[in-house]
């Protein structure tokens with residue numbers, strides 16, 4: 001799907017979308033079309049009970065007095081409520097309708113009286129919302145007829161001063177590229193995306209100027225990564241650690257680091273999961289997928305920051321070589337862990353990835369993402385990711401970026417009492433608490449033992465990496481959650497001018 005910006009000019013065919021404010025108040029372009037059609041738009045609004053609420057659409061087909069094929073009334077809601085996210089939602093509802101309504105559509109972006117946003121900013125975010133909505137993961141459907149496929153090839157965003165909008169849209173389009181890469185990686189099944197193939201996808205980012213190193217099992221063994229390697233030892237697939245570096249900042253600036261859990265399939269291992277729903281565990285590499293997509297976004301828009309992305313890639317399988325409950329592993333940090341439950345594997349992978357990251361790169365902040373616990377879904381559902389941190393300032397920055405992007409985070413407590421729950425008679429710690437109480441928190445406490453006091457935040461994205469319901473700018477399946485959040489975190493706080 002191609003998005004272009006152009007000066008306002010009515011096309012000879014296709015769909016033309018025009019703004020209508022809350023209260024069925026036609027915008028300037030809509031008023032012009034209403035006159036040319038002898039009031040057909042006003043009548044259609046009454047007949048269709050269309051109120052102009054944000055996200056509402058109404059189509060008028062083959063309107064008399066106009067050349068093109070359809071007018072789409074696009075509700076934009078109250079002018080005073082218009083912001084980036086609202087504009088994106090408007091673009092998204094436009095795309096939802098236009099995708100299967102012919103090959104070409106034009107949206108006429110008027111100046112909105114009473115809105116705090118300039119026309120070019122509105123246009124860029126309408127385009128961004130439309131683009132995010134146009135994403136599809138349908139490569140495995142081989143039997144769809146032409147009628148069942150989307151028809152739209154080109155969306156033109158038309159406004160006075162289109163050059164400014166085009167410029168604002170350029171970095172947003174790069175962020176969308178990152179979001180799409182994450183969605184693709186997360187939605188791919190585990191026979192296609194496994195440690196080596198995911199590492200290969202990351203390797204592909206070299207063409208954007210990212211340095212990518214891939215460590216195999218022999219190298220990780222030398223580094224002493226016994227926690228990560230233990231998880232992968234039951235799998236026929238070789239475990240991998242991928243290190244990505246984007247050097248867009250000054251050489252002396254300490255990097256911002258992102259670390260992702262990449263369990264390409266989580267059977268639970270010997271502590272086997274039940275069969276029902278186990279197919280969902282193909283997306284247990286969601287944290288890694290987000291880190292890879294984020295690096296793509298940052299490099300794509302040439303962010304002025306030094307960023308590190310590290311993903312620990314393993315497949316958690318039961319087999320004759322799999323680790324057993326009760327095994328004791330030694331992590332790269334030197335700390336020993338009794339593996340009580342082989343299904344609490346993500347924290348074992350992250351233990352070595354986090355330690356390696358801070359040890360090698362001395363980052364100014366380190367943020368990990370992981371589909372770590374089912375318990376975070378019990379606590380927060382699918383609306384917020386869980387945030388755990390040893391640093392208030394970083395937590396506030398993340399919360400602000402969450403509000404700005406619609407990818408919200410909610411902080412949960414940590415502390416000594418929770419930390420004690422993973423103490424162990426046999427080793428320095430065990431990989432689960434003694435019962436299910438505070439399951440997401442004890443998981444975070446475990447991770448904290450491997451961050452060496454670096455300002456750190458952990459995002460438990462088990463509830464947000466994958467969606468069964470459609471949202472304005474997010475499809476079903478892999479959501480790409482976190483790319484927009486962390487890109488914004490970087491843009492607002494860590495980019496040199």
Ligand code: BES
Nearest residue numbers: 284341343344371372373374375432462
């Ligand atoms: N990948 C799962 C977490 C998960 C569960 C994500 C359900 C999404 C949906 C993780 O590796 C896991 O199995 N966690 C266990 C931890 C338990 C054994 C302490 C869990 O949450 O049940």
Ligand code: MN
Nearest residue numbers: 266343344345
């Ligand atoms: Mn597990």
Ligand code: ZN
Nearest residue numbers: 263266284346
């Ligand atoms: Zn897992």
